[in-house]
Amino acid sequence: MKAAKHLSACTTVLVGKLATVDGSTMIARNDDTFLPLTPQRFYVHPAEHDQPERTWVSNQNGFTAPIPSDGYRYLATPNVEVDKEGVYAESGFNEKNVAMSATESVYGNPQALAFDPLVADGLAEDSLQTMVLPYINSARDGVRYLGNLIKQYGSPEGNGVLFSDHDEVWYMEIVTGHHWVAQRIPDDAYAVAANQVAIQQVTFDDPDNFMFSDGIQEFVTTNHLNPDQSGWNFRHIFGTSTEKDRHYNTPRVWFGQHVLNPEIEQDPESSELPFICRTSHKISVEDVEYILSSHYNETKYDPLGQGPEADRKKFRPISMNRTQNSHVLQLRNDVPAESSAIFWLCFGVPAFSPYVPFFANATDTDPSYSETPVHLDDQSAYWMYRKLSMIVESHYRNFIEQDTDYVTAAKQDLRTHVANTLAGSQNLSGDELTAYLTEQNHQVVAAMRATTTKFTNDLIEKGLTLSKLTFNMDKNL
Numbered sequence: 001m002k003a004a005k006h007l008s009a010c011t012t013v014l015v016g017k018l019a020t021v022d023g024s025t026m027i028a029r030n031d032d033t034f035l036p037l038t039p040q041r042f043y044v045h046p047a048e049h050d051q052p053e054r055t056w057v058s059n060q061n062g063f064t065a066p067i068p069s070d071g072y073r074y075l076a077t078p079n080v081e082v083d084k085e086g087v088y089a090e091s092g093f094n095e096k097n098v099a100m101s102a103t104e105s106v107y108g109n110p111q112a113l114a115f116d117p118l119v120a121d122g123l124a125e126d127s128l129q130t131m132v133l134p135y136i137n138s139a140r141d142g143v144r145y146l147g148n149l150i151k152q153y154g155s156p157e158g159n160g161v162l163f164s165d166h167d168e169v170w171y172m173e174i175v176t177g178h179h180w181v182a183q184r185i186p187d188d189a190y191a192v193a194a195n196q197v198a199i200q201q202v203t204f205d206d207p208d209n210f211m212f213s214d215g216i217q218e219f220v221t222t223n224h225l226n227p228d229q230s231g232w233n234f235r236h237i238f239g240t241s242t243e244k245d246r247h248y249n250t251p252r253v254w255f256g257q258h259v260l261n262p263e264i265e266q267d268p269e270s271s272e273l274p275f276i277c278r279t280s281h282k283i284s285v286e287d288v289e290y291i292l293s294s295h296y297n298e299t300k301y302d303p304l305g306q307g308p309e310a311d312r313k314k315f316r317p318i319s320m321n322r323t324q325n326s327h328v329l330q331l332r333n334d335v336p337a338e339s340s341a342i343f344w345l346c347f348g349v350p351a352f353s354p355y356v357p358f359f360a361n362a363t364d365t366d367p368s369y370s371e372t373p374v375h376l377d378d379q380s381a382y383w384m385y386r387k388l389s390m391i392v393e394s395h396y397r398n399f400i401e402q403d404t405d406y407v408t409a410a411k412q413d414l415r416t417h418v419a420n421t422l423a424g425s426q427n428l429s430g431d432e433l434t435a436y437l438t439e440q441n442h443q444v445v446a447a448m449r450a451t452t453t454k455f456t457n458d459l460i461e462k463g464l465t466l467s468k469l470t471f472n473m474d475k476n477l
Contacts, residue, residue: 119154197239348385
């Protein structure tokens with residue numbers, strides 16, 4: 001059996017309900033893979049009841065565990081080539097309005113791993129979403145449920161896992177074979193994480209805001225792992241602070257915080273950037289999308305900018321060509337619960353593509369999302385948006401202004417679609433509401449397909465005039 005692949009990527013944003021413009025909770029992440037093309041699809045897994053005894057077996061690392069006989073309906077964004085790449089269901093809501101995104105790869109340090117090594121056939125990212133999301137009733141329950149699985153089976157890798165419901169947002173970091181800490185993001189705060197242990201001071205007598213693995217304090221004390229004179233800093237004890245971190249990881253956290261707190265001066269290579277942050281303005285879905293679609297915009301570190309090459313290549317950007325999907329999982333608190341969960345999904349490179357809103361209370365997704373083929377075609381959403389992204393980046397100076405206009409117009413249209421859908425659902429409930437929201441999801445796909453196809457064709461036509469195989473001549477000759 002193959003070893004589980006640890007995807008050295010991803011960027012995470014989490015926002016509490018009092019920090020958002022409309023009282024929503026939000027968890028968001030770029031799902032980055034090792035290669036530019038690992039096609040994904042977006043589908044609805046139906047609820048299951050009274051199923052016969054079954055066993056889940058990972059084709060990546062051999063993890064084996066029983067599957068409960070009952071599970072909730074849930075959304076997922078798995079790989080297309082499951083036999084080759086593994087499932088990696090990654091992100092979604094279940095029918096109880098619990099959101100989960102897994103995972104943000106993190107790395108424990110060798111001092112801690114020496115005493116609690118990773119478990120080769122433990123619960124890895126490829127199986128994690130499928131093993132947890134259908135069976136949890138709240139964000140807090142998700143942490144508890146996953147913590148029990150890690151206690152029983154161990155983990156073969158370091159993973160940061162995001163959970164949210166209407167009231168709470170949690171970030172859980174699994175850093176060794178069996179040890180983890182989870183912190184609730186305060187309602188008035190936000191957090192950004194990027195492939196490095198993020199959680200800092202842990203308060204063990206505060207169960208409302210912290211959860212942790214059994215025996216973690218004794219483990220640290222017995223093995224002399226706390227390097228600080230005082231306090232219990234999870235990042236210092238279990239995390240890393242390396243040259244790679246300062247070029248690959250911490251600058252992404254710095255930029256996310258720079259976007260939301262531009263008034264604060266910080267070093268992009270600092271290992272002490274705060275985990276829990278607050279800002280004076282309310283955070284919108286578009287703010288989170290901007291962070292996930294960014295590449296150090298308007299700084300000297302922008303790889304698409306015109307600064308010195310050494311600066312442009314110094315830091316790993318947030319949006320990359322190997323971002324297979326980017327998502328914002330929003331739970332609104334100003335509308336009825338049955339229509340409150342919205343999955344904002346970008347299947348292209350986020351720097352160049354829009355986030356399309358899908359109401360989670362749905363029974364299926366459009367075939368252009370649910371039936372992604374392995375190779376490029378003219379029907380699937382995944383390949384449509386990736387085709388657009390490639391065309392824009394290939395002629396960046398010529399096309400970026402038009403692409404910005406396209407994305408900006410899409411944001412307006414998609415916001416209007418959400419508002420109109422909510423207005424049209426006010427007198428609906430139960431199966432009738434679910435059918436209505438499902439149909440609205442199909443309609444927004446059709447509208448975006450028409451807009452994006454026309455825009456892509458316009459760019460191709462313009463691109464044909466940019467060829468270097470040309471020569472000025474008298475048109476009469």
